[in-house]
Amino acid sequence: MxxxxxxxxxxxxxxxxxxxxILQDRIMLAIVLIVAFVAVPLLFNEYWLSTIMLPFLVFSxxxxxxxxxxxxxxxxxxGTGGFMATGAFAAYxxxxxxxxxxxxxxxxxxxxxxxxxxxLFGIPSLRIKGFYLAVATLASQFFLIWMFNKFPWFTNYSxxxxxxxxxxxxxxxxxxxxxxxxxxxxxxxxxxxxALLALAAKNIxxxxxxxxxxxxxxxDIAAEIIGIKPLQTKLGAFAVSSFYCGISGALWAxxxxxxxxxxxxxxxxxxxxxxxxxxxxxGSVLGSFLGAAFIVLLPILLSNAxxxxxxxxxxxxxxxxxxxxxxxLIIFFLIVEPHGLARLWQVAKEKLRLWPFPY
Amino acid sequence: MEFLTAIFVxxxxxxxxxxxxxxxxxxxxxxxxxxxxxxxxxxxxxFKASGVFNFAQGAMVLFAALTLVGLMEHGLPWWLALxxxxxxxxxxxxxxxxxxxxxxxxxxxxxLFMATIGLSYFLDGFGQTIWGSDVKVLDLGIPSAPxxxxxxxxxxxxxxxxxxxxxxxxxxxxxxxxTRIGRALRAVADDHQAALSVGIPLKTIWAIVWSVxxxxxxxxxxxxxxxxxxxxxxxxxxLKALPVLILGGFTSIxxxxxxxxxxxxxxxxxxxxxxxxxxxxxxxxxxxxxxxxFLLFRPQGLFGDKIxxxx
Amino acid sequence: MDxxxxxxxxRVFGDVVLSxxxxxxxxxxxxxxxxxxxxxxxxxxxxxxxxxxAGKSSMLNVINGFYHPQxxxxxxxxxxxxxxxxxxAARQGVARTFQNIALFxxxxxxxxxxxxxxxxxxxxxxxxxxxxxxxxxxxxxxxEFVENIIDFLxxxxxxxxxxxxxxxxxxxxxxxxxxxxxxxELLLLDEPMAGMNLEEKEDMSRFILDVNDEFGTTIVLIEHxxxxxxxxxxxxxxxxxxxxxxDGSPDEVRSNQEVIDAYLGVAHx
Ligand SMILES: Nc1ncnc2c1ncn2[C@@H]1O[C@H](COP(=O)(O)OP(=O)(O)OP(=O)(O)O)[C@@H](O)[C@H]1O
Ligand SMILES: [Mg+2]
Numbered sequence: 039m040x041x042x043x044x045x046x047x048x049x050x051x052x053x054x055x056x057x058x059x060i061l062q063d064r065i066m067l068a069i070v071l072i073v074a075f076v077a078v079p080l081l082f083n084e085y086w087l088s089t090i091m092l093p094f095l096v097f098s099x100x101x102x103x104x105x106x107x108x109x110x111x112x113x114x115x116x117g118t119g120g121f122m123a124t125g126a127f128a129a130y131x132x133x134x135x136x137x138x139x140x141x142x143x144x145x146x147x148x149x150x151x152x153x154x155x156x157x158l159f160g161i162p163s164l165r166i167k168g169f170y171l172a173v174a175t176l177a178s179q180f181f182l183i184w185m186f187n188k189f190p191w192f193t194n195y196s197x198x199x200x201x202x203x204x205x206x207x208x209x210x211x212x213x214x215x216x217x218x219x220x221x222x223x224x225x226x227x228x229x230x231x232x233a234l235l236a237l238a239a240k241n242i243x244x245x246x247x248x249x250x251x252x253x254x255x256x257x258d259i260a261a262e263i264i265g266i267k268p269l270q271t272k273l274g275a276f277a278v279s280s281f282y283c284g285i286s287g288a289l290w291a292x293x294x295x296x297x298x299x300x301x302x303x304x305x306x307x308x309x310x311x312x313x314x315x316x317x318x319x320x321g322s323v324l325g326s327f328l329g330a331a332f333i334v335l336l337p338i339l340l341s342n343a344x345x346x347x348x349x350x351x352x353x354x355x356x357x358x359x360x361x362x363x364x365x366x367l368i369i370f371f372l373i374v375e376p377h378g379l380a381r382l383w384q385v386a387k388e389k390l391r392l393w394p395f396p397y
Numbered sequence: 398m399e400f401l402t403a404i405f406v407x408x409x410x411x412x413x414x415x416x417x418x419x420x421x422x423x424x425x426x427x428x429x430x431x432x433x434x435x436x437x438x439x440x441x442x443x444f445k446a447s448g449v450f451n452f453a454q455g456a457m458v459l460f461a462a463l464t465l466v467g468l469m470e471h472g473l474p475w476w477l478a479l480x481x482x483x484x485x486x487x488x489x490x491x492x493x494x495x496x497x498x499x500x501x502x503x504x505x506x507x508x509l510f511m512a513t514i515g516l517s518y519f520l521d522g523f524g525q526t527i528w529g530s531d532v533k534v535l536d537l538g539i540p541s542a543p544x545x546x547x548x549x550x551x552x553x554x555x556x557x558x559x560x561x562x563x564x565x566x567x568x569x570x571x572x573x574x575x576t577r578i579g580r581a582l583r584a585v586a587d588d589h590q591a592a593l594s595v596g597i598p599l600k601t602i603w604a605i606v607w608s609v610x611x612x613x614x615x616x617x618x619x620x621x622x623x624x625x626x627x628x629x630x631x632x633x634x635x636l637k638a639l640p641v642l643i644l645g646g647f648t649s650i651x652x653x654x655x656x657x658x659x660x661x662x663x664x665x666x667x668x669x670x671x672x673x674x675x676x677x678x679x680x681x682x683x684x685x686x687x688x689x690x691f692l693l694f695r696p697q698g699l700f701g702d703k704i705x706x707x708x
Numbered sequence: 709m710d711x712x713x714x715x716x717x718x719r720v721f722g723d724v725v726l727s728x729x730x731x732x733x734x735x736x737x738x739x740x741x742x743x744x745x746x747x748x749x750x751x752x753x754x755x756x757x758x759x760x761x762a763g764k765s766s767m768l769n770v771i772n773g774f775y776h777p778q779x780x781x782x783x784x785x786x787x788x789x790x791x792x793x794x795x796x797a798a799r800q801g802v803a804r805t806f807q808n809i810a811l812f813x814x815x816x817x818x819x820x821x822x823x824x825x826x827x828x829x830x831x832x833x834x835x836x837x838x839x840x841x842x843x844x845x846x847x848x849x850x851x852e853f854v855e856n857i858i859d860f861l862x863x864x865x866x867x868x869x870x871x872x873x874x875x876x877x878x879x880x881x882x883x884x885x886x887x888x889x890x891x892x893e894l895l896l897l898d899e900p901m902a903g904m905n906l907e908e909k910e911d912m913s914r915f916i917l918d919v920n921d922e923f924g925t926t927i928v929l930i931e932h933x934x935x936x937x938x939x940x941x942x943x944x945x946x947x948x949x950x951x952x953x954x955d956g957s958p959d960e961v962r963s964n965q966e967v968i969d970a971y972l973g974v975a976h977x
Contacts (some may be wrong), residue, residue: 255814
């Protein structure tokens with residue numbers, strides 16, 4: 039009886055179209071938000087905030103971005119790392135060139151710049167699809183990383199190539215970026231960004247734009263025949279997706295690691311994000327978060343589990359086992375539950391809905 | 398202006414002034430390209446027979462090489478190590494067919510593709526868990542002295558690699574043309590139904606094809622491993638086979654070979670003569686960019702089948 | 709199905725809205741269509757019949773711009789052309805269904821039908837991201853239109869079901885719904901009743917005639933069931949191996965000797 043839809047009659051299409059039409063879902067969301075905004079910063083220590091919660095938020099955003107493109111619009115990309123790097127460097131250049139500019143604006147603009155780059159590399163999607171496209175997106179990955187490494191202009195001619203993210207404040211002197219900002223401030227700032235962008239994503243995917251993406255994903259020819267323009271739709275998906283990935287990259291550099299370096303966004307990063315999307319659930323906003331949480335927590339679990347049971351395993355070995363487990367999990371999910379953790383959650387919810395009378 | 402000169406003038410001046418050097422670069426590139434072809438060949442075999450784009454081909458190259466070196470490090474003579482590695486690759490193929498392919502048989506191609514990405518991670522992790530991740534030297538006694546042909550310097554090893562690759566392709570050609578299994582494989586590539594009528598179960602065919610791809614991977618692994626040492630970066634080299642495929646077409650063996658040669662040569666020439674204009678290291682992305690631009694004009698590749706859509 | 713026959717009596721048609729002139733289309737060596745010409749008048753229900761592989765589907769594909777013929781022209785609403793992009797055709801009021809159902813499998817019935825309205829929805833990304841004011845209003849207006857279609861097709865109960873899970877007959881109905889959502893002036897139906905039982909066929913015939921009656925939609929349909937064809941069509945075009953065999957009223961076609969020899973004579977299905 040915990041989770042009941044019955045008795046909640048919707049008297050208008052407007053109500054039916056609400057983002058969470060079921061009361062229990064709304065309550066759940068409220069609880070999650072309260073926990074995230076109030077309980078977590080109060081209860082978690084700094085170590086937890088900066089080594090678990092921050093990467094989780096940053097990854098969630100990147101996974102969300104890739105999920106919009108791959109899960110909703112059906113365009114497989116292996117270039118996520120390149121787009122994150124673009125966002126990080128765009129934010130760095132903007133923040134340094136315009137020290138007075140509000141950091142929120144800086145992040146949004148870096149998202150817009152990344153969107154532009156994403157559109158550019160999305161152009162091949164008009165002629166090719168599936169793994170052909172995936173291979174083409176590798177071009178963006180390798181080219182962009184090479185570019186940021188090669189041209190000292192991007193790092194403002196720093197000699198080491200590793201640069202620290204400039205400290206910036208919001209609301210006067212409340213520092214949210216750079217290494218001196220408090221983990222709480224960083225966390226809340228990133229959380230606000232991620233929460234709002236997730237809401238926006240949820241709105242977009244249930245609009246005519248999102249339906250256009252899914253139509254292209256499910257059957258591109260039929261989509262075109264009913265009047266959905268492939269050009270605008272696909273490039274639009276690349277733009278929005280890259281916008282999200284770009285902001286995620288900016289958050290990574292400015293808030294999570296406090297340093298801007300292209301190396302952080304190499305090809306393994308792209309795969310990592312793709313794995314989050316697959317494990318979390320293709321075509322699910324919630325899944326992006328679940329997948330990110332899973333992949334942030336897995337290595338922590340793996341590196342602690344052996345010591346907990348008294349085994350002593352080298353760091354090297356753990357990282358190899360991580361590869362193995364990750365690979366096996368991907369295969370497992372694709373075979374057993376291609377819709378990922380998000381679907382498992384939904385199934386659990388449906389069971390709960392019928393509980394305690396399963397028939 | 399300076400930049401334009403560096404792109405449109407200087408390289409050509411260099412090429413004309415030092416033709417011998419240019420030829421050396423071209424030949425070096427072609428020979429390196431042979432090794433790309435070798436990896437690409439593994440992809441094509443599997444794609445033709447099962448429609449699976451096997452992203453893990455690169456991981457199979459590394460895994461095969463790691464197994465071989467690992468066994469040799471444990472004191473096995475090279476021929477025994479080689480035999481055991483072949484056995485391991487066949488076993489791997491059978492396992493993959495049983496555990497992965499069979500379960501995903503009716504899924505969309507893109508799901509299978511992602512599954513092979515998972516497989517590639519698994520293999521990378523598995524290989525290194527067993528054999529460790531330090532760079533291993535693979536020495537099968539292949540000579541590597543520079544040789545001179547009419548003023549052009551060529552590395553002996555590259556020639557050995559090219560000849561081995563050539564023989565491998567020849568052996569495969571005979572296998573496909575003359576043996577019953579080979580003919581069945583070709584039938585499968587054209588039409589799954591037709592293959593069934595040959596009387597060989599699809600799953601056997603898949604296991605065979607993955608084994609063959611594993612062996613091709615082993616040869617590629619030996620070549621690359623001898624050249625660069627057996628290490629994780631081999632998988633990155635293997636990634637370069639993807640643009641080769643795009644150029645050559647996913648279903649064409651000659652395509653894989655010619656695509657590999659084009660990419661190998663193009664990337665070397667670009668790096669040596671144009672690299673400076675861009676600040677160097679353009680080898681990192683040149684192949685992918687070339688493939689990307691190419692895709693825009695000929696999505697099916699040089700030799701691929703034309704893509705026709707119907708409703 | 710004879711119940712619908714009387715309806716045909718006092719039917720009035722407008723001018724020719726679609727005219728196909730001398731269309732030829734081939735794929736490599738296969739001549740799918742050879743010098744085909746015919747016209748469709750406003751409000752008419754025109755049936756294209758012919759044995760398997762005759763080129764019927766190809767004809768529809770040419771009309772809505774998916775196939776590009778090597779020769780000939782299409783004149784639609786006064787505009788003459790050889791080829792166009794399918795999405796342009798859609799924007800000019802041509803909608804269709806497919807022989808092998810082409811629904812968006814991962815989406816619900818409601819969302820599938822809503823995609824039919826995509827060409828009419830214009831609020832941009834920013835509005836959609838916020839989901840307020842005009843964007844919400846637009847969504848609601850179109851939702852209401854779509855709900856009417858859902859009522860009309862009697863598929864209220866499967867509104868939220870992913871279409872991949874629906875039985876064949878219902879999928880066909882949803883596909884019709886998606887086409888109707890675009891408020892087409894010209895509706896192309898490729899074997900809308902294939903694989904249906906008698907009852908389902910009757911339902912579908914009724915929907916088609918109602919659409920034709922109520923909205924004045926011009927309809928071109930492909931159908932193998934001659935009973936249905938004779939009942940609901942005003943005009944019949946017969947194709948065989950890419951050639952046009954006959955073109956006339958159902959009765960004329962039925963008595964055409966060539967047609968009988970080539971098609972009706974042999975038992976079909
Ligand atoms: N995209 C294509 N590529 C190659 N050949 C095609 C293509 N589309 C149709 N054809 C060929 O054109 C001919 C006509 O096909 P079409 O689908 O129009 O027939 P049809 O009358 O609709 O048959 P059916 O009753 O089986 O649906 C057939 O020989 C078919 O193989
Ligand atoms: Mg047909």
